[in-house]
Amino acid sequence: MKPYKVIVSGGGTGGHIYPAIAIAKEIQARHPDAQFLFVGASNRMEMEKVPNAGFDIEGLWIAGLQRKLTVDNLMFPIKLISSLWKSHQIIRKFKPDVVIGTGGFASGPLLKTAVWNNIPALVQEQNSYAGITNKLLSKGVEKICVAYDNMETYFPASKIVKTGNPVRSDLLDIDSKxxxxxxxxxxxxxNRVVLVLGGSLGARAINELISKQLPLFKELGVQVLWQTGKLYIDTYMHLASDTVRVMDYINEMDLAYAAADIIISRAGASSVSELCIVGKATLFIPSPNVAEDHQTKNARAIEKEDGAILISENELDKKFDLVFTGLINDEKVRLKLGRNIKKLALPNATQDIVDEVEAIIKNTK
Incomplete structure (x- = not known):
């Protein structure tokens, strides 16, 4: 049997890139002779992260639409045509058995071209609110792997498989660490530990909140592990102390989660999936500056199951002190939130997604 040939397209943010890499590595583990090609947006972070993970990548000249009239928006039709043409060339040259999309600017034209060329395709939708690209692609792909219930609102029910989102395997046993x-x-x-996460670049509102609340944390005897993001480290590094660790990026996330009693986090899809696995009391502060406000919808889906607390950015001044103080002083509530969020975990997501990929290839060979 000939080696599998797989194209994977996902990028723009770590939430799209890391699931794509995790899926490719699981296929590689099962099929060591498989051949891979990633396709991303030529000026985005995947062009660095994917080669670092050991895979080849091709870049498309593509970007998303902005919410206001810009030169980039006026260029979008030209970029789209260019990306569709290059996608056609990539597919014709590589001849993949399957194409996998995990979201991001490049996955739209690449998967659309695959469908036009009768190449079987699979989409992995990370969020509880489907993005417009995946909604447009859903009719042509074979399967849609999702992480939340009730996704029939966006996709054909017959194509949906609830798998969850790929997460790092080192998070599966943090209690021992x-x-x-x-x-x-x-x-x-x-003393209790609060872990603060705002993403690899950082979240301004969360960083401003933490800097303002350090006196409260000190009064409560709380230790702080604070990931500011690389855009903000110079602004907040001077606040480091014996009980406050200030870092631009945390490489060993399993240890960070293991240390934490409470986690303050954005609500991107990958973060939410990791936090379900971790099973710690979580306070979500969703970013309001993302497409379709999907972080708020992700966080609300967890809050609805009594698995986390959600505070919007515009409520922080009114609510944070009271909510955080109550949480830090009530171990029963912390344990309940941890148990409930962990019930929502789907730890075998990567394997289940690759099972679907294998089934697609076998059914079309």
């Missing part, structure tokens, strides 16, 4: 985690960050086991 707590002592090592506290040692790594120099924290005391006698």
């Amino acid at each position: 707590r002592t090592a985690a506290l040692t790594k960050y120099g924290f005391s086991s006698a």
Whole structure:
């Protein structure tokens, strides 16, 4: 049997890139002779992250539409035609058995071209609110792997498979790592730890909140592991102390999660999936600056199951002090939130998605 040939397209943010890489690595583990090609947007972070993970990548000249009239918006039709043409060339040259899309600017033209060329395709939708690209692609692809219930609102029910979102395997057993985690960050086991996450670039509203609330944390005896993001590290590094660790990026996320008693986080799809696996009390502060406000919808889906607390950015001044103080002082509530969010975890997502990929290839060969 000839080696599998797989094109994977996903990028723009880590939430699209890391699931794409995880899926490719699982296929590679099962089929060591498989051949891979990633397709991304030529000026986005996937052009660095994918080669670092050991895969080849081709870039398309594509970008998303902005919410206001810009030169980039006026260029969009030209970029789209260029990307469709290059996608056609890539597919004709590589001759894939299957094309997998995990979202991002490049996945639209690439998967659309695959469908036009009768190449079987699979889409992985991470969010509880489907993006416009995946909605447009849904009629032509073979399967749509989702992480939330009730996605029939956006996709044909017959094509939906609930798999969850790929997460790092090192998060599956963090309880055994707590002592090592506290040692790594120099924290005391006698005091609670709050982990603050705003994404790899950082979240301005969350960083401003934490800097303002440091006196409250000190009063409550709370230790802080604070990922500011690389855009904000210079602004907040001076606030580091014996009980406050300030970092631009956390590489060993399993240890960060293991150290935490409470987690303050954005609500991107990958973060939500990781936090379900981790099973710690979580306070979501969704970004309001994303397409279709999907982070709020992701967080609300967890809050509805009594698995997390949601505070919108415009409510932080009114609510945060009271909510956080109550949470830090009530272990029963923290444990309940942790148990409930963990019930929503889908730890076998990567394997289940690759099962679907294999089935598609076998059914079309």
